[in-house]
Amino acid sequence: MQPPEQAIRLSTALPLVEVSYLGRVGAHPDCSADTNMLGAVGYGVERPDFLPPHCPFIAAPLSPANSGGALEVWRTSSPCRAIKFGPVSGAHSDHLVFGAMTLEETPGIALEATVEAAYAAIFDFLDHAGFSSPLRFWNYLPGITREEAGLERYRRFNIGRQRAFEARLREALPPAASGVGGNHGTSAIYFLAAGAPARPIENPRQVSAFAYPPVYGPQSPSFSRAAVYQAGGTALMFISGTASIVGHESRHPNDLPGQTAETIANLRAVISAAGITAAGSLAFKIYLRDPAHRNTVDVALIAAFGPTCQRLYLHGEICRTELLLEIEAFFTSLP
């Protein structure tokens, strides 16, 4: 294993946007006058009073792996304005837009139709806001592996998302994404988009998700393994949810150390494929099927990426039942 400080060199470039994962939300200092907050996501918390009024907030249907709540805050290098269109609430800076919506699931309406309509509304929002290119989606669906009328909800989700992408996505390849199950609340989608496309990255150790064989469902999942967005002097790297999958097959069933090591090998492979060698900040979100697995994964992540990276552990349901964890990442770096 590479020593952490050689894995990714540090730089000091000012990024377009930064993420903060906050625990102890109740003890956070007031930032209601901060003009540069792009968006916030709550895990086991409602909208905190200290968020500025312009800042969009969505409650995700996932909780932190430890007790208590957590908040994910996206903050930009320039002032933001609120923007709302249809069911999507968001905000934008000069360079980026954040948006979020919950999905009203109606009995008798197939999930794929609900998801297709949600994504159509997101593209309407993007057209209205004047940002053409989604960079990164987060999809949180309670009961993601539950069967509904003979087809798993995740498989139905993939059908609806791809229908909307076929109709509206301008780029040939899909954005980066995470697709994770939650244990309470309402399905939610949030995203970041820009005025120009990101560079999609694949993982040479893995079959592209959009090329998975039909054994994983009638519609393969529409996401790229990562997306690198460059603007001004900096680059942003969004790494999709990454799991213990080699080729297209899950590895190390019921083996936490094995899945953790394979997932980290996949993260390294996708970072290397992007040619990223310098990072200003590293942030990881870790989805755990069993919150008790947190320490084992944390020790391995620190060994791989150093103790200063941000780490937010969430209790989530990975969309393959044999997988125990999934890790996503956001890096800011030099171009």
Ligand code: 3EB
């Ligand atoms: C995988 O590699 C694991 O459907 O948007 C990871 C990231 C996964 C994103 C999605 C699914 C998604 O297939 C699952």
